[in-house]
Amino acid sequence: MKLIHFDSTGGASGDMILGSLISLGADIAILKKHISAMLPHEEFDIELTKTVRNGISGIVTDVKIGHSHSHGRSFSDIKKMIETSALPAETKEMSIHVFRLLAEAEAKIHGSTPEKIHFHEVGAVDSIIDIIGSCLAFELLGAEAITFSPLPLGHGGTIKCQHGIYPLPAPATVELLKGVPVYQVDEPFETVTPTGAALLTGLPCGKKAADGKIISSSYSFGHRELNTRPNLLRATVFETDASPEAEHDSCIVLETNIDDISPEIIGALYGKLLDAGALDVFTIPVQMKKQRPGFLLTVLCHEDRKKTLQEIIFRESSTFGIREKTVSRRILARRYEDIETPFGKIKIKIGSMENEDITFSPEMEDCMKLSEKSGKPLKEVYESAILSFKNKSANS
Structure with missing residues (x-):
């Protein structure tokens, strides 16, 4: 299998990740073609410039935007735009997942729900290009997963967002990186952006750094001159042997019995659960208390989706309880x-x-x-x- 490992010496942003994947061989012409079809009223270009910093040769990526006709989009707007596009199915799934992670992070910060979130910075055209372009580039490279090193977080500075001035790291970045290994660096700058954090946590992740043959590598610089380190992200492609570990996985099974809700509502619930990242959703007819016919609703998901999916089931159905268990499964490469x-x-x-x-x-x-x-x-x-x-x- 092909795996991409990111070494984040000096941070990670959307343009740094996109540039690193293009440098690894993703066809920029295909990226531009798909993005142009999605954003027909927007003028843009993706430029890669060679540079040398701290003795290392790499590239700087600039997403050039003409006059933008939209300064912000809701999660629902972006999701619909992706679903109706001609992007490959896997790219659609990954892109929506990354934007959903951002919407959930913003919703938690602002005390709202993902459906009500209206993106400003992330909804801007350059961020949409960074995310969709990176997901498509990942697929074009034929990669199956990514891993990444602990992320360096700048501190002691501030960042200006749509809602005001915040301390570093940005609140959305902190929310997205919960449970992720990080360390603080003496840099009063935003080293890891929300878009960068969402891509690294949203693309398919391997369990550990790769053991195998190094196929290629790229060095992608950001736009800042940091005080103590280069603003650098290295991406390395590994070819690994298929191993038993790679063919085994674990997931969460959520179950609940329901006998007092319309089938039309269950149909709508199916869609919401799948949109929110469920691996699978299905029902089985069952006989319940007092001889009432009902059904068993079963949802398969990864651990990081469990809480969100449970909340959807409670809000959208009539159940008072959900059973959960962890199961192992064997999956084909x-x-x-x-x-x-x-x-x-x-x-x-x-x-x-x-x-x-x-x-x-x-x-x-x-x-x-x-x-x-x-x-x-x-x-x-x-x-x-x-x-x-x-x-x-x-x-x-």
Whole structure:
């Protein structure tokens, strides 16, 4: 598997992460194409400039914005914009997850809910480009996870935000980095931004730093001249052997029995739970007290999503209690390949075990778009993708 490790000597911001991934080989033309389609009324450019600081050669990334037609967006606005875009399915999921983390952090700080949060700095065009561009670049590189070193936090200074002047680190950064190893540095500057914190905690995370072969590396500088260290983020790509640890995972199972709520409400609850980061949601018919028919609602999630999902279940259903347990699961190593079909390009998800490909599946969203574009039945497009992939595999 391919893993990217970030060494944060002098901080982490959205543009530093984006630049490091582009320097590792993510195609900037593809990034610009997708972002332009999402922001058709915005003029922008992504510029990488080579530089040398403290004897190290690297790049500085500038997201150039023309006249912006929007100075802030709500989480719901951004989520809808991503969902209706032509981004790959995995990039959509990662991008929404990163923005959701930011919305939850802001909501907790301001005593609100994620749905009511209106982004200002993060809703600006350059931050949207940083986040969506980084998630897409991560997928283009074929990486499966990231790890990162303890993060250096500047202190003793202040930062001006939409709601006033705050001490460093910014409140949203502190909220996002709860449980993350950090250390304070003698720098009165914002070394780790909320966008940087959200990307590092929101992209798929490995359990530990990689052991394996170093494939490539990049050095990405920020825009500040710090007092004690370079404003530097290094990204290193490791190729690791598939190991039993990589194929095993643990997750939380949330369960509750319900017999007094409309199926229409449960349908809406499904969507909200999945949008909030649930791995899976399903119901099973059960017989409950007093011979009443009901159902068992089951939600699978990672530990960091548990509290949010429990709150949604309590608010949106009629239950008075939720059971929870931790279970282990075995998962296949996954990668994605694009396959050419008579209808166009379709992404294929491939599952492997012990370095052997044992299953695959066409991305349904790609098939649906090509079905609509060509006027052909979805089944025909889907089967074409399967046949094209099998032919390619047989000839390789």
